[in-house]
Amino acid sequence: MIQKSAILNFPKDLLDRPVISNVIRNFEVEVNILQASITPEEDGRMFVIFRGGKEAVEQSLAYLKNSEIRVYLPVKNLVWDENRCVHCTACVGQCPSSAFTVDAQSRQVVFDAARCIACELCIPACSYNAVESISEHLAKTGGQ
Amino acid sequence: MAKTYEEINEKIRDKQAVVVTAEEMIDIVKNDGAKKAAEKVDVVTTGTFGPMCSSGAMLSVGHTTPRIKMTSATLNDVPVYCGLAAVDLYLGATELIEHGPQNKVFPGEFAYGGAQVIEELVQGKDVVLRAKAYGTDCYPRQKLETLINLSEMNNAVLLNPRNAYQNYNVAVNAGDKRPIYTYLGVLRPRLANANYCSAGQLSPLLNDPHYRTIGVGTRIFLGGGVGYVYDQGTQHDPSVPRGPGGVPLGGSGTLAVTGPLAQMRTEFLRAVSITGYGVSLSVGIGVPIPILDEEIAAFTGVSDAEITAPVVDYSHNYSNNTGEPLARVTYEALRSGRIEVQGKQIRTAGLSSYAKARAIAGELKQWIENGSFTISRPAEPLPGVDSGVKTRLLQIRPPQQNNHNRRGSARR
Numbered sequence: 001m002i003q004k005s006a007i008l009n010f011p012k013d014l015l016d017r018p019v020i021s022n023v024i025r026n027f028e029v030e031v032n033i034l035q036a037s038i039t040p041e042e043d044g045r046m047f048v049i050f051r052g053g054k055e056a057v058e059q060s061l062a063y064l065k066n067s068e069i070r071v072y073l074p075v076k077n078l079v080w081d082e083n084r085c086v087h088c089t090a091c092v093g094q095c096p097s098s099a100f101t102v103d104a105q106s107r108q109v110v111f112d113a114a115r116c117i118a119c120e121l122c123i124p125a126c127s128y129n130a131v132e133s134i135s136e137h138l139a140k141t142g143g144q
Numbered sequence: 145m146a147k148t149y150e151e152i153n154e155k156i157r158d159k160q161a162v163v164v165t166a167e168e169m170i171d172i173v174k175n176d177g178a179k180k181a182a183e184k185v186d187v188v189t190t191g192t193f194g195p196m197c198s199s200g201a202m203l204s205v206g207h208t209t210p211r212i213k214m215t216s217a218t219l220n221d222v223p224v225y226c227g228l229a230a231v232d233l234y235l236g237a238t239e240l241i242e243h244g245p246q247n248k249v250f251p252g253e254f255a256y257g258g259a260q261v262i263e264e265l266v267q268g269k270d271v272v273l274r275a276k277a278y279g280t281d282c283y284p285r286q287k288l289e290t291l292i293n294l295s296e297m298n299n300a301v302l303l304n305p306r307n308a309y310q311n312y313n314v315a316v317n318a319g320d321k322r323p324i325y326t327y328l329g330v331l332r333p334r335l336a337n338a339n340y341c342s343a344g345q346l347s348p349l350l351n352d353p354h355y356r357t358i359g360v361g362t363r364i365f366l367g368g369g370v371g372y373v374y375d376q377g378t379q380h381d382p383s384v385p386r387g388p389g390g391v392p393l394g395g396s397g398t399l400a401v402t403g404p405l406a407q408m409r410t411e412f413l414r415a416v417s418i419t420g421y422g423v424s425l426s427v428g429i430g431v432p433i434p435i436l437d438e439e440i441a442a443f444t445g446v447s448d449a450e451i452t453a454p455v456v457d458y459s460h461n462y463s464n465n466t467g468e469p470l471a472r473v474t475y476e477a478l479r480s481g482r483i484e485v486q487g488k489q490i491r492t493a494g495l496s497s498y499a500k501a502r503a504i505a506g507e508l509k510q511w512i513e514n515g516s517f518t519i520s521r522p523a524e525p526l527p528g529v530d531s532g533v534k535t536r537l538l539q540i541r542p543p544q545q546n547n548h549n550r551r552g553s554a555r556r
């Protein structure tokens with residue numbers, strides 16, 4: 001089982017084709033749509049997470065690319081510094097995609113990079129400088 | 145069967161004391177009843193870790209040669225207060241770096257201030273001390289610039305006039321315009337999220353609601369070291385209405401605490417940069433509660449389901465001291481991640497770290513179990529419900545022309 005988040009940009013003439021349901025049907029992957037903005041006159045945009053066997057997820061992405069959908073795979077959106085994190089949970093209340101969650105037992109915050117859609121809402125919410133955008137991080141560390 | 149402080153301390157010295165955290169005590173009281181729990185348990189440890197603005201450090205650096213009586217000074221460009229004595233300084237946690245951007249580009253980041261200097265001192269880093277003076281016969285030096293380290297100071301104590309708030313508001317934004325940036329975090333409009341800040345069932349004063357054991361002189365865990373309660377905290381307000389078990393229905397009691405910075409660790413003392421608001425300091429506090437009798441055992445059995453907090457609108461009502469709470473919710477609901485306010489499901493987030501509060505209560509428990517930390521009887525109780533102590537708003541009284549000018553010129 002692997003999990004991959006992706007941002008999909010649909011050209012407007014593709015909007016009436018059932019690409020997502022085709023993916024689900026043909027490749028047997030689970031598709032979790034976290035955010036979608038689709039209006040008939042414009043290009044559409046969607047944040048999704050694919051979950052399934054490694055091959056199935058890769059085939060799905062290849063299929064989407066072939067149907068002229070622009071697929072953007074954020075490699076790493078956000079850098080969470082576990083050592084600076086105090087597990088206050090302030091980020092959890094902001095995160096729209098459940099990339100940040102609280103473990104019910106340990107009460108510690110868990111970050112799942114695959115779910116992060118890079119909205120950056122958590123950055124101003126964290127008072128402990130424990131989250132940084134990847135660009136900020138690269139600027140500071142020189143690409144480390 | 146009541147126990148005394150002395151009996152409990154004897155057990156602690158013999159490493160025989162039964163110590164549990166306030167979290168563990170909940171089930172003990174529930175299953176065995178308060179009477180049995182009081183017989184079984186000697187000490188309950190509590191903990192809390194969250195931003196508390198009313199913090200600072202009292203620092204006394206050594207005299208220079210020749211001597212200086214500082215009139216203005218900065219540490220890493222953060223102004224410190226010198227109106228005490230020649231080389232005594234007070235570094236306020238919320239003081240901002242000089243000429244910083246503050247909130248000019250809103251919401252400001254507030255990357256550096258007094259709290260960050262305190263954290264760097266605790267980390268053992270050198271900081272830059274710059275000072276000026278007018279010079280006197282006994283203190284001739286007029287300028288000073290030096291690196292200084294915590295280990296070189298003669299005295300360095302954390303001085304926290306207010307901490308460990310007994311319960312607190314849950315903040316929401318009932319406005320419909322824009323996110324607001326408060327000391328309780330980022331609040332999005334139309335009740336999109338709610339932030340709370342209390343360790344609830346682990347919080348010191350919520351386990352001793354009538355201040356039966358916590359008072360002036362109580363020895364505590366402070367920032368990773370040992371500290372003391374030196375007074376009621378500022379804004380201590382025991383008059384706030386109470387629910388079952390004496391639990392106050394909103395922010396009420398507070399503690400003033402102090403302890404040496406040299407013992408502290410950044411694990412339990414951290415600077416915070418609150419977007420759009422300012423800088424502040426998070427300090428870990430743990431208070432031991434001796435289980436002297438059944439009543440105290442019952443108090444320490446309090447659980448998140450029995451503690452409620454008011455949900456307050458910070459877009460208008462809080463700033464203007466008006467309006468009623470929009471709802472009351474339990475800490476159990478707050479910690480579940482969702483509460484209901486006016487029929488709407490709202491996501492919740494903490495600012496106080498429950499994981500850290502638990503770690504603090506656990507560490508204090510170890511100290512007591514291994515005999516290295518004994519319980520102190522307060523020299524003076526904190527003002528209680530019947531004391532008449534109450535927090536008041538400031539009534540603004542415009543000064544009259546003829547009696548406000550008491551400075552030098554008026555005496556000529």
Ligand code: SF4
Binds near residue numbers: 085087125131
């Ligand atoms: S807001 Fe920051 S410190 Fe708090 S849990 Fe999230 S990452 Fe950790």
Ligand code: SF4
Binds near residue numbers: 097099
């Ligand atoms: S940037 Fe932060 S808030 Fe946004 S999805 Fe990623 S983790 Fe969640």
